Amino acid sequence: MRTFRHAKLMASTLRTLLAERGASIGHAESLEIVARQFGLRNWNILAARIAAAERQETPAALPKGWSIAGTTPGNYAIGLDAAQSSRTEKIVAISCLFSSDDPDAARIQNGFGTLMQAVDARPFIGKRLRFSALLKTRDVPGHATIWMRVDDKAPDTILFDNLMSRPANGALTGTSDWTARQIVFQIPEDADSLHYGLLLTGMGTVWAKTVRLEVVDDNTPPTATRQHYERQRRVRRVIEGGPQNLDFSDIA
Incomplete structure (x- = not known):
């Protein structure tokens, strides 16, 4: 099942289908149409959503x-x-x-x-x-x-x-x-x-x-x-041994 992560592929498919029917649109225009299909104002917003999803997967x-x-x-x-x-x-x-x-x-x-x-x-x-x-x-x-x-x-x-x-x-x-x-x-x-x-x-x-x-x-x-x-009021959660790694040099 395709999601917004497949937007570029969907835009390419759209261009191909329209071309088969004698209509031609540019790559940028097809991306804008796909963004609208996902309820977003423009491709820039959808591209940012895709980038955010990729960054969430690689923290x-x-x-x-x-x-x-x-x-x-x-x-x-x-x-x-x-x-x-x-x-x-x-x-x-x-x-x-x-x-x-x-x-x-x-x-x-x-x-x-x-x-x-x-x-x-x-x-x-x-x-x-x-x-x-x-x-x-x-x-x-x-x-x-x-x-x-x-x-x-x-x-x-x-x-x-x-x-x-x-x-x-x-x-x-x-x-x-x-x-x-x-x-x-x-x-x-x-x-x-x-x-x-x-x-x-x-x-x-x-x-x-x-x-x-x-x-x-x-x-x-x-x-x-x-x-x-x-x-x-909060749950008490502390790390043992006091403050540590304040210079961020030790990466988990």
Whole structure:
């Protein structure tokens, strides 16, 4: 059974059948007709859908110790960007698989994908902890950012920051060159798990490198104050051994 993945073959069959009946159309026109048959506005949208399906079948390499999550992680290619990386510097990316003119663009804009770690927070209790990275973006109408969260034993979230509410030095949008972003928490006594990562909402691409998770002195002000997010109760999932592979050099 043929699907949209066979669009070029269908366009070729269409041209052949029309030629047998004395009608002639060009290759580009036949592709446009096939796209309309699938309910899409033009061939460019259908071609993007085909490319997205192919990328979903060959996911990016995932750095060891990191995991993929989000509301719609299947809409994104998440992992090592081999083309951007070098032998000495590894770069990860979250890239939406769909184009901005896709008919489902409004729905896709409401989702997000993240590359993250979750570790035991207890070794950091009483310490001031900074999570930072260099970010670069392309064609991001939503938000590209880093985030960090602390949960207690319930587990309920008691600290959270994703830069999105900041008037300055917040989440990135549009297209930007490498930009430094950071989050600083004072880890409270009842902290149980620590979560952090890279986040993209909607479409476009965000790249990250020079990721750091480090203890800083009291002269570095926290970026978020304690709150209680009881409605966001979660399952406790942490990796053993604490933060690892922050330079993305070890590929699973």
